[in-house]
Amino acid sequence: MRKAILCILALLLTGAMLVGPGVAAQDDEKVTIEFWQHESGGKIQAMASVIEGFNELYPDIEVIQSSFPYEEYQTKIAASVPAGTGPDVAMIYFGWAPLWAKSGFIAPLPAEVQDVLVTEFAPFVESTKLKGEHYAVPTSIRNFALVYNVNLLAEAGWDTPPDTWDEFVQAAKDCTKYDDAGNITQAGYYLEWGGDGWNWWRPLIEAYGGQVFSEDYKTALWNEGGALDAWNYMLDFTQVHKTSIPGFYEGELEAFAAGLTCMTPQLTFAVGFLRDNAAPEVEWAVAVMPEGPAGRITTGSSWPLALTTKALEDEAKLDAATKFLLYMASAEGQERYNDITGELPSRMDMVELPKYAEDPIMAPFIAQLEQTTGTFWADELAERQCALDMYDAVTVGGMDPLEALNMGTECDQAVRDAFFADW
Amino acid sequence: MTTERPYAGLKKLLATRRLTLTQRKKLWAYIFVALPFAYFLIVNISAMLNSFIFSFQDYMTISTERTWIGLDNYTSTLSNPIFHQALRNTLVFAAVRVPVVTVLGLGVALMLHNIRRAKGFFRMLYFIPFVTSGVAIAWVFKFLYLPNFGLFTHLFDALGLPRQYFLGDPRTALLSIIAVTIWASLGYYALIFLAGLEDIPVEFYEAAMVDGASAWQRFRNITLPLLNRTIVLVVILCMISSLQNFTFVRMMSKDGFGGPLNSTVTMSLLIYKEAFFSLRMGGASAIAVIFFAIIFVLTLVQRRLLVREFEY
Numbered sequence: 001m002r003k004a005i006l007c008i009l010a011l012l013l014t015g016a017m018l019v020g021p022g023v024a025a026q027d028d029e030k031v032t033i034e035f036w037q038h039e040s041g042g043k044i045q046a047m048a049s050v051i052e053g054f055n056e057l058y059p060d061i062e063v064i065q066s067s068f069p070y071e072e073y074q075t076k077i078a079a080s081v082p083a084g085t086g087p088d089v090a091m092i093y094f095g096w097a098p099l100w101a102k103s104g105f106i107a108p109l110p111a112e113v114q115d116v117l118v119t120e121f122a123p124f125v126e127s128t129k130l131k132g133e134h135y136a137v138p139t140s141i142r143n144f145a146l147v148y149n150v151n152l153l154a155e156a157g158w159d160t161p162p163d164t165w166d167e168f169v170q171a172a173k174d175c176t177k178y179d180d181a182g183n184i185t186q187a188g189y190y191l192e193w194g195g196d197g198w199n200w201w202r203p204l205i206e207a208y209g210g211q212v213f214s215e216d217y218k219t220a221l222w223n224e225g226g227a228l229d230a231w232n233y234m235l236d237f238t239q240v241h242k243t244s245i246p247g248f249y250e251g252e253l254e255a256f257a258a259g260l261t262c263m264t265p266q267l268t269f270a271v272g273f274l275r276d277n278a279a280p281e282v283e284w285a286v287a288v289m290p291e292g293p294a295g296r297i298t299t300g301s302s303w304p305l306a307l308t309t310k311a312l313e314d315e316a317k318l319d320a321a322t323k324f325l326l327y328m329a330s331a332e333g334q335e336r337y338n339d340i341t342g343e344l345p346s347r348m349d350m351v352e353l354p355k356y357a358e359d360p361i362m363a364p365f366i367a368q369l370e371q372t373t374g375t376f377w378a379d380e381l382a383e384r385q386c387a388l389d390m391y392d393a394v395t396v397g398g399m400d401p402l403e404a405l406n407m408g409t410e411c412d413q414a415v416r417d418a419f420f421a422d423w
Numbered sequence: 424m425t426t427e428r429p430y431a432g433l434k435k436l437l438a439t440r441r442l443t444l445t446q447r448k449k450l451w452a453y454i455f456v457a458l459p460f461a462y463f464l465i466v467n468i469s470a471m472l473n474s475f476i477f478s479f480q481d482y483m484t485i486s487t488e489r490t491w492i493g494l495d496n497y498t499s500t501l502s503n504p505i506f507h508q509a510l511r512n513t514l515v516f517a518a519v520r521v522p523v524v525t526v527l528g529l530g531v532a533l534m535l536h537n538i539r540r541a542k543g544f545f546r547m548l549y550f551i552p553f554v555t556s557g558v559a560i561a562w563v564f565k566f567l568y569l570p571n572f573g574l575f576t577h578l579f580d581a582l583g584l585p586r587q588y589f590l591g592d593p594r595t596a597l598l599s600i601i602a603v604t605i606w607a608s609l610g611y612y613a614l615i616f617l618a619g620l621e622d623i624p625v626e627f628y629e630a631a632m633v634d635g636a637s638a639w640q641r642f643r644n645i646t647l648p649l650l651n652r653t654i655v656l657v658v659i660l661c662m663i664s665s666l667q668n669f670t671f672v673r674m675m676s677k678d679g680f681g682g683p684l685n686s687t688v689t690m691s692l693l694i695y696k697e698a699f700f701s702l703r704m705g706g707a708s709a710i711a712v713i714f715f716a717i718i719f720v721l722t723l724v725q726r727r728l729l730v731r732e733f734e735y
Contacts, residue, residue: 081487104488
């Protein structure tokens with residue numbers, strides 16, 4: 001009996017010795033790359049699905065996904081850099097790309113990935129192009145469309161949503177309700193400047209024939225030509241038309257979901273929020289953004305994937321990261337991601353897929369992909385602050401609108417000058 | 424078989440050294456103190472020293488490159504109007520919050536000290552806000568402060584007062600945040616005062632009452648002097664927490680970074696914004712060093728001005 005057991009053990013040991021090196025060799029060949037992102041919506045599950053699809057094609061590449069709360073994301077990245085750890089591929093906000101590229105944290109995408117962006121993606125990707133190079137692969141695109149409350153607009157005499165910016169003002173006025181003391185109880189349109197207001201003010205500048213920045217991105221043109229009309233248009237909601245007061249509610253989208261506002265320009269992201277959170281009585285629909293004198297223009301944002309300079313230090317990792325980014329840019333990668341987040345892919349060949357094009361909610365967003373512009377941010381946070389301060393200077397500081405606009409333009413110009421001075 | 428404790432070797436070593444019992448006790452005490460001290464040295468002091476070094480460097484937070492630039496970060500910080508605004512706001516924050524918290528905290532403590540029934544319940548009631556998450560409190564108050572639908576707006580309407588834009592108006596935003604921090608921390612400081620009050624011997628009050636001293640005279644001549652050390656402690660703790668306040672301004676200020684028009688930007692918030700959002704670690708470190716110096720000086724001055732020795 002004892003001999004039999006010893007024989008079995010010897011056989012097992014021999015087998016293990018034969019198989020062992022094989023397994024070890026396989027592990028040695030496996031390349032591991034680190035992927036970091038922040039936690040938001042369905043991003044973790046969406047990227048897990050992308051990684052799963054990627055591993056079906058490349059089982060020899062392991063992608064380790066790490067997620068951090070949004071508040072901690074930049075802190076974690078900052079801590080990882082001096083330690084020489086951190087991601088090979090990171091999800092970033094598209095507006096961070098220039099500053100992060102300037103700091104040397106992210107690198108230009110490999111040529112084969114850039115080729116796909118140039119030939120297959122919506123023009124929006126130009127906004128993360130720096131010095132002729134692309135730095136980020138969009139996971140999805142978020143562009144603006146007009147979300148409206150069907151019943152409230154109908155009550156106000158609007159059976160169809162406004163089609164021009166002039167009609168938008170009229171509809172907002174018709175839909176606003178006040179109590180006996182003159183306080184707003186229902187806002188036709190609630191403008192939260194620091195929320196989405198200042199974001200759709202930029203395409204509005206173009207819809208009025210102006211330009212937000214010069215072609216080389218170096219000059220702020222907020223106070224020239226059509227930009228002046230767009231600025232006054234935005235201010236009039238609170239200053240003249242009284243369809244809105246600052247701080248009417250905590251969030252434009254939240255106010256709309258609660259049935260307190262009639263219309264709100266919103267990014268694609270809002271669709272998922274409203275499906276989950278809109279009050280039962282809120283019957284909502286989506287239309288394309290209204291048209292201005294110079295056309296119908298919208299803007300977009302994105303949380304794309306960028307290659308970090310850390311990945312460049314190891315050829316095998318760089319090759320693996322390139323394959324991963326190419327997969328993210330493929331139709332399959334885009335579909336896997338957006339099926340979970342409920343957003344739109346930014347590959348132009350996908351927008352005609354029936355599941356996007358025939359969806360009455362998504363169709364208006366898709367219809368505007370060609371007109372979706374992006375903004376090149378030298379320092380998104382600082383430039384946002386300039387815009388916020390100039391708006392507050394008028395609405396709560398009592399400053400003359402033109403003076404405030406000039407102040408904001410100068411502030412933004414200083415940010416751009418500082419950015420381009422040494423880069 | 425006996426299991427040897429991890430420090431048994433050390434114990435043996437100490438025993439063979441022929442130390443007296445007192446010396447051995449002292450040595451053990453130093454060994455125990457050494458561990459947290461090492462932690463403090465590595466985690467706190469090294470971070471402070473690093474920050475001091477960064478303040479002389481051009482250092483973008485997510486960059487591996489750093490270059491020495493001398494005092495440039497200090498000169499640009501001192502000429503930045505937002506830094507001056509942040510410093511002013513921080514000092515206003517402390518100047519308003521510290522006296523209000525001290526007076527109200529002492530008042531609440533006196534009431535809690537003198538009640539006879541449900542003492543524990545009332546103490547708990549005042550202490551609950553302190554153990555509640557600051558983030559949760561901030562969010563609730565943001566809704567209470569809403570200028571159109573908030574509870575305070577309804578109260579103002581009921582009282583016939585004009586509506587306020589609380590957090591959205593540069594004139595009221597900082598005060599609105601300070602009010603919440605006072606509410607949230609009052610119980611904590613009241614508890615410290617309560618401990619101080621309970622340390623005062625009852626015989627002093629009894630003797631004073633026999634001598635015919637009024638309630639005010641007893642408070643003025645017994646309670647206040649004997650609470651001096653507690654008052655100093657409360658003032659210093661409250662001042663430091665006011666100067667360092669971050670959670671409430673981050674959560675409640677319009678746009679989260681000290682708006683509107685920088686009316687609620689504080690030093691801590693500015694350091695955080697500079698370091699992790701504007702990615703200027705060098706500049707943020709310079710602000711942190713200046714801020715450290717200010718807190719250090721203020722604490723020394725406070726101690727010098729407030730500490731009084733009383734012997735009875």
